[in-house]
Amino acid sequence: MVPSSEANDMQEKQNKVAIQKRLARLEGQVRGISRMVEEDRYCVDVLMQTAAVRSALRSVERLLIEDHANHCMEAAIQSGDPDQQRTKFQEMVALLEKARD
Numbered sequence: 001m002v003p004s005s006e007a008n009d010m011q012e013k014q015n016k017v018a019i020q021k022r023l024a025r026l027e028g029q030v031r032g033i034s035r036m037v038e039e040d041r042y043c044v045d046v047l048m049q050t051a052a053v054r055s056a057l058r059s060v061e062r063l064l065i066e067d068h069a070n071h072c073m074e075a076a077i078q079s080g081d082p083d084q085q086r087t088k089f090q091e092m093v094a095l096l097e098k099a100r101d
Contacts, residue, residue, distance in 0.1 A: 015067050022060050029053050061099050068092060 030053060036046045069092065076088040 012067065012071060015063055019060055019063050019067075022056060022063070026053060026056050026060070029056065058099070065092075065095055065099060068095065 029049065033046060033049045033053065036049065073088045073092060076084040079085070
């Protein structure tokens, strides 16, 4: 059985790799949209690609929020420090509000 801290480290590294891969894919998609605009491609096709980018970006946001909950908030809870817990909770609420927009 893998100790809890090692399991958390492995999960954090996996999430980081997943986030980096998604961001690299997003970067390519945005460059593709730029080429489409440069080539005067059909507006609907360009808009379909922008919708795909928004969806992919929301997916990255979800992973980042999950990481914040699993690492930063968990550390605050384990610290037993009410001020730190309150701060991390308020950060999470603000993140969720922004992600909802």
